Amino acid sequence: MTIRIYTTCFLVFFGIIGNAQQVLTTDEAVKLALEHNYGIKIANNTVEVAENNSGILNSGYLPTVTGNAGATLDIQNSEGQRIEGPAVLAEGVETRRYNASVNLNYTLFDGLGRLYNYKRLKEEYQLSELEARETIETTMLQLFSIYYSVAQLSENTDALEETLIISKDRLTRVGYQFDYGQNTKLDVLNAEVDINNDSIDLINIEQQLRNTKRDLNFVLGNQIIENYNVDTTLNFLFQLNKEDLLEKTKQNNVSLLQAEKNINISQFDIKTNKAQFLPTIGLVGSYGWNESATDNPLAFIVQSTTSGLSAGVNLSWNLFDGGSTLTRDKNTKIILENQKLLKEQLVLDVERNFNNSWDDYQNRLIIYQVQENNIKTALNNFERTEEKFKIGQVTSIEFRLAQLNLLNAELSRNQAKYDAKLAELTVLQLSGELLNVDF
Structure with missing residues (x-):
């Protein structure tokens, strides 16, 4: 062989x-x-980030809507003199205030x-x-x-x-x-x-x-x-x-x-x-609600509630920025x-x-x-x-x-x-x- x-x-x-x-x-x-491959994975993730950034949610074309709410409590001593009658002294008077609003901002032209x-x-x-x-x-x-x-x-x-x-x-x-x-x-x-x-x-x-x-x-x-x-x-x-x-x-x-x-x-x-x-021209609008209540005997109104809409247009022009x-x-x-x-x-x-x-x-x-x-x-x-x-x-x-x-x-x-x-x-x-x- x-x-x-x-x-x-x-x-x-x-x-x-x-x-x-x-x-x-x-x-x-x-x-x-x-x-x-890790390099390719990272590159694909970077593309996904860029795709998210290019979407309508990051374009500035959509309005912004914010909500606000608050509550306050005041405890005060009050003394008042009526036209007729003795002076009135109120101690530890509570005043309660509540508010809530929804605000909208939208840029019409920039x-x-x-x-x-x-x-x-x-x-x-x-x-x-x-x-x-x-x-x-x-x-x-x-x-x-x-x-x-x-x-x-x-x-x-x-x-x-x-x-x-x-x-x-x-x-x-x-x-x-x-x-x-x-x-x-x-x-x-x-x-x-x-x-x-x-x-x-x-x-x-x-x-x-x-x-x-x-x-x-x-x-x-x-x-x-x-x-x-x-x-x-x-x-x-x-x-x-x-x-x-x-x-x-x-x-x-x-x-x-x-x-x-x-x-x-x-x-x-x-x-x-x-x-x-x-x-820049913008549109603003809001809906608000407010309530105030007090047990002050000197107050003419012990409770009030207000609510309503408001809207407006604003203009901003940067004439000179240095x-x-x-x-x-x-x-x-x-x-x-x-x-x-x-x-x-x-x-x-x-x-x-x-x-x-x-x-x-x-x-x-x-x-x-x-x-x-x-x-x-x-x-x-x-x-x-x-x-x-x-x-x-x-x-x-x-x-x-x-x-x-x-x-x-x-x-x-x-x-x-x-x-x-x-x-x-x-x-x-x-x-x-x-x-x-x-x-």
Whole structure:
């Protein structure tokens, strides 16, 4: 049985064991992250706060209604002289007063300040949605970066396990050759050293794999309890078109959309400040009830009750406030100008980043294809060297070199494979399409 057959049996055996573990797909990972990632939860709560702030209850369009009630008790001594008759002395006279009222205040006109503030709150709500979307996109990139790191480390672990099996078989073979006097003890020692090095490499990468799985579980809100594997199958979106994506970038990039919302908010700030130059007209109304009772013998009326409605209109006009409103108006105009400049700069920055990311993506796809071809060459070289090693036509050192060339080719292929996928995701994120594709 050849080394390849041993290796195949080994991988099949461990593959059966691995299949017993949970396989976490990208779709499942995305779902868990959207539901349990703490950053996304906080972002969603922030959106909910902004939504509450943008509602009619926070608009200033509704009237305010207040209720007041009170009761007082007076105890006094009184002395009075009537026109006819002796003086009257009243001690400990109680006087009781009760009152209750409902008051209404409503702003009829405030220079349209409420309208612009209400629209501003709507823009802030939409801005918070964009900020939440940015958080989700950033979290998704982080998720896939770690997920594909786990996938890469998993494939690297398989490659190192296969290398260790080959090294052990080589030690057995050179041991037999040494016993029959076909080589020296140095070949045996070299094989033992290589096994130790391969074992150390395998131990290190297994630890790195465990740590990276914990990192992935953290992004998922610690929802994966049992040990798990990830899907190492990748599908590239080769149908992506640069011009289409660039146009989508200009329309849907989350940073550009946020910049546009900030411009709108600044424009409403200017209108709100201008509204403060105009008068405010308000409506007031109340319904009141009052009752007074006393046992004072000197009083002409010992009990009285009044109730009724009252209404009025008031006008308030801030004719001069020392110039603070005028200063705010000037500053908001400058802020608006800065927001427009920032957007213009951001457009150039986003286009540059997109072009760089697109070129990086294309280059990494080419590198991946080259590494795939390199695997075929390295494997062919290893298999030929293996056959010659069995019949003694190449040395143990030459066989080891071919083995390492194959291992390095596999590790480089794995690196190129996942680098290309992450580059693709970066392009999708810049174009605003990251959350619209299936993985």
